[in-house]
Amino acid sequence: MLFVVDAAVKSGKLPCTMDLARAQDLTLRVTLDTSDIPGNGTDGVVYISLQGSQGSSGEVCLSGCTLERGSSCSATITLPDVGEVQKLTLALRDGGSGIHSQWHLAQLTLLNVETGDATTFMHGQWIDKGASVDLTPGSTTNTYVVVCTSPAPGSEFDGKVELRLTDADGVQSRAIPLGDGQVKPALWRAGGTDTFSVKAEDMQVSSLQSVALNIKDGGRSSSWLPSTVSVSRPDSGEVARFTSSQEGAWLYAYWGWTTMLPAPKVQYLIQAYTSNFSDASCEADVYLTLHGERGSTEESKAFFSTQKGVADSYIFAAIDYGKLEVVVYTADARGAGTDGQVWFKLSGPNGDTEEMQLTIGGDDSACFARAGVDTFNITGPDVGEKPTVLLRLVEVLNCSSGLRGTYPCGTWLERGAAAAKALTQSTSVQALNAYKLHITTGALPGADFDGEAFVTITGYNTSTAELRLCTDGAAQASFVAGRTQEYEVKGLDVGTITAITLRIQPSEQDPAWMLEGVKAVNESTGSSAEFFYSGWLDKNTPTAELWRSNPFVDFEVTVYTADSLDSGFDGEVRLQLSGSNGSNETTLLVNESAALLPGTAETFAMRASDVGTIYSATLSIVATKKERRWQVDRVEVRRLSSPDTPPTVFLFRAWLDADTASSLTISKDLPLVDYQLVITTAPSPGSGFEGIIGITLHGEEGSSGEVKLSPPDAPPVNSQAVVKFEEGSSASLPLKAKNVGRIDWLD
Numbered sequence: 001m002l003f004v005v006d007a008a009v010k011s012g013k014l015p016c017t018m019d020l021a022r023a024q025d026l027t028l029r030v031t032l033d034t035s036d037i038p039g040n041g042t043d044g045v046v047y048i049s050l051q052g053s054q055g056s057s058g059e060v061c062l063s064g065c066t067l068e069r070g071s072s073c074s075a076t077i078t079l080p081d082v083g084e085v086q087k088l089t090l091a092l093r094d095g096g097s098g099i100h101s102q103w104h105l106a107q108l109t110l111l112n113v114e115t116g117d118a119t120t121f122m123h124g125q126w127i128d129k130g131a132s133v134d135l136t137p138g139s140t141t142n143t144y145v146v147v148c149t150s151p152a153p154g155s156e157f158d159g160k161v162e163l164r165l166t167d168a169d170g171v172q173s174r175a176i177p178l179g180d181g182q183v184k185p186a187l188w189r190a191g192g193t194d195t196f197s198v199k200a201e202d203m204q205v206s207s208l209q210s211v212a213l214n215i216k217d218g219g220r221s222s223s224w225l226p227s228t229v230s231v232s233r234p235d236s237g238e239v240a241r242f243t244s245s246q247e248g249a250w251l252y253a254y255w256g257w258t259t260m261l262p263a264p265k266v267q268y269l270i271q272a273y274t275s276n277f278s279d280a281s282c283e284a285d286v287y288l289t290l291h292g293e294r295g296s297t298e299e300s301k302a303f304f305s306t307q308k309g310v311a312d313s314y315i316f317a318a319i320d321y322g323k324l325e326v327v328v329y330t331a332d333a334r335g336a337g338t339d340g341q342v343w344f345k346l347s348g349p350n351g352d353t354e355e356m357q358l359t360i361g362g363d364d365s366a367c368f369a370r371a372g373v374d375t376f377n378i379t380g381p382d383v384g385e386k387p388t389v390l391l392r393l394v395e396v397l398n399c400s401s402g403l404r405g406t407y408p409c410g411t412w413l414e415r416g417a418a419a420a421k422a423l424t425q426s427t428s429v430q431a432l433n434a435y436k437l438h439i440t441t442g443a444l445p446g447a448d449f450d451g452e453a454f455v456t457i458t459g460y461n462t463s464t465a466e467l468r469l470c471t472d473g474a475a476q477a478s479f480v481a482g483r484t485q486e487y488e489v490k491g492l493d494v495g496t497i498t499a500i501t502l503r504i505q506p507s508e509q510d511p512a513w514m515l516e517g518v519k520a521v522n523e524s525t526g527s528s529a530e531f532f533y534s535g536w537l538d539k540n541t542p543t544a545e546l547w548r549s550n551p552f553v554d555f556e557v558t559v560y561t562a563d564s565l566d567s568g569f570d571g572e573v574r575l576q577l578s579g580s581n582g583s584n585e586t587t588l589l590v591n592e593s594a595a596l597l598p599g600t601a602e603t604f605a606m607r608a609s610d611v612g613t614i615y616s617a618t619l620s621i622v623a624t625k626k627e628r629r630w631q632v633d634r635v636e637v638r639r640l641s642s643p644d645t646p647p648t649v650f651l652f653r654a655w656l657d658a659d660t661a662s663s664l665t666i667s668k669d670l671p672l673v674d675y676q677l678v679i680t681t682a683p684s685p686g687s688g689f690e691g692i693i694g695i696t697l698h699g700e701e702g703s704s705g706e707v708k709l710s711p712p713d714a715p716p717v718n719s720q721a722v723v724k725f726e727e728g729s730s731a732s733l734p735l736k737a738k739n740v741g742r743i744d745w746l747d
Contacts (some may be wrong), residue, residue: 052082443516449513459494565597569630579611699740
């Protein structure tokens with residue numbers, strides 16, 4: 001039994017008496033993964049105990065677990081809370097004798113049912129009957145896996161596939177589930193590329209010895225023909241590519257693991273024959289580039305003799321070609337488009353591509369219109385990750401690794417090779433935010449769609465760029481009739497999501513799609529928004545703009561009339577609220593049968609759309625009787641579902657006149673707080689400034705209004721202080737402004 005001892009006891013300050021409280025029990029779900037290797041499986045029983053930062057638990061039996069080869073079984077147990085788990089002791093007992101007395105454990109997963117936290121313990125070794133082993137939490141890391149299926153007829157597959165990694169020391173990872181073709185029909189298609197983000201053991205990708213694939217469940221088909229597997233680490237940028245050890249190596253259900261070795265560079269035998277003519281020799285360095293129907297290799301130094309009359313040869317190794325998809329976004333500004341030729345070049349640690357002209361079907365005049373988005377498929381050698389690019393605004397998708405890069409520029413390009421600009425992959429002022437889109441397709445005949453689809457997410461802060469929807473790393477989406485499918489995209493953090501724009505590119509093979517609705521989830525905050533459409537998209541209507549549907553909620557509104565002569569009003573008063581979810585409808589508070597008297601407070605019930613966090617209120621009046629003016633002091637709004645939350649206060653303190661100024665919008669009252677700004681000026685000549693500068697903060701609670709910047713030594717009330725910023729320097733300035741909460745952007 002585990003008890004928690006107070007910190008005073010640990011420090012040696014013992015009281016006369018002491019109460020010991022038993023540690024809180026936790027409900028844990030233990031999952032045992034038995035390795036899929038010959039001879040594995042046992043009739044034994046497993047016992048475990050935990051040791052953590054707050055003590056140790058007793059031993060508990062995992063009854064009811066079936067430990068068969070390749071199986072996964074779970075048991076739910078209750079143990080005292082031992083704090084952070086540091087060690088797990090596992091014992092195998094009552095396993096009989098003979099072939100089933102041993103057990104090969106791949107891994108054990110410990111799930112806290114209440115919190116959802118999971119801890120994985122790797123093993124990958126045999127355990128004898130009666131033996132016990134100590135397991136420590138395994139170190140895993142995010143890993144991208146890209147699997148390409150051969151385009152050969154019949155190579156598609158609809159079952160489960162798992163992956164295993166082997167490092168340079170021969171240490172193997174656990175079996176990593178990749179995907180199930182029965183659950184996701186778009187997986188494992190002939191000629192397709194499927195991308196997965198998985199948790200794998202912390203291995204050095206660049207030194208992996210091999211990978212292995214296994215068909216876990218054959219589904220309706222029993223064979224599959226993969227062509228390549230790429231493994232990459234997003235934290236280190238390491239990439240390793242593997243191919244079958246022999247051409248056309250099929251995988252069959254229940255045949256076990258099939259090993260794939262690192263993809264070698266293509267080797268070319270270069271033979272050079274120097275003429276025997278006078279002065280045919282050359283003392284200079286010679287460089288070689290190979291050109292073929294799929295592109296060109298990087299330029300490399302040639303290692304053969306250039307002496308007169310000599311025949312020489314050497315082996316030249318070059319990385320094979322892969323397919324790239326390049327998406328170019330032209331700005332939406334006057335004159336932004338061009339009918340000129342645009343050329344593209346990639347440079348990376350493995351070499352450079354040649355310059356390639358970006359055309360669609362050989363027609364360069366069909367590209368680069370104002371606000372246009374043009375997609376090009378090109379081939380070239382794999383130059384490695386994090387390349388630089390000669391173009392203006394580019395998004396690059398590596399169809400082999402499944403990784404995307406965005407290369408912003410924001411300046412004009414002029415004609416001519418001398419005006420080319422080298423762009424580096426954006427580190428982005430704001431980190432990209434992950435969104436999950438649950439897209440529902442209608443169930444009518446012909447409702448499904450396979451083709452290019454794009455989404456733009458709009459929120460209170462900003463909008464994302466148009467983002468491509470891809471099914472498991474492919475270049476297009478696949479929407480199945482009557483199903484809700486999940487897509488993940490990354491873009492700027494737009495704040496509270498208010499709108500979704502979906503666009504498709506219909507084709508003759510798939511001319512239409514029936515969209516039922518979308519649920520968008522902001523992964524960083526967990527907030528979500530639902531959008532309903534229930535309509536068709538086709539060549540006549542390729543775009544759908546969906547606006548958030550806000551539920552109705554109840555508000556309590558208290559209106560305070562100023563205590564001055566003739567400040568009352570006997571007409572109609574209406575209120576509209578605006579917030580993070582937009583604005584609600586204008587609601588009548590006071591009708592002509594009531595009156596607002598000077599110095600009084602009247603409370604009204606209002607049912608309107610939920611605007612989320614309230615930012616501002618708009619009051620409007622209509623004179624229906626004698627009074628034509630009203631002096632309002634303030635308005636307080638409280639959401640009835642949160643009665644303990646302080647009301648949102650709007651300090652109007654103004655006259656409304658039915659003839660001249662019948663409505664007024666006021667931001668909610670926010671307390672003043674102190675901010676510290678650090679402003680850095682670029683080092684370029686002429687970048688400094690001396691003058692008056694205003695700044696407006698925008699955050700989750702609203703906007704601060706414009707506040708003038710002042711130097712640290714300026715008087716507090718000086719609203720016209722001059723600030724000076726020198727080129728290449730940083731200045732720290734105080735700022736007193738409204739507390740807008742988390743700052744989203746500033747003007």
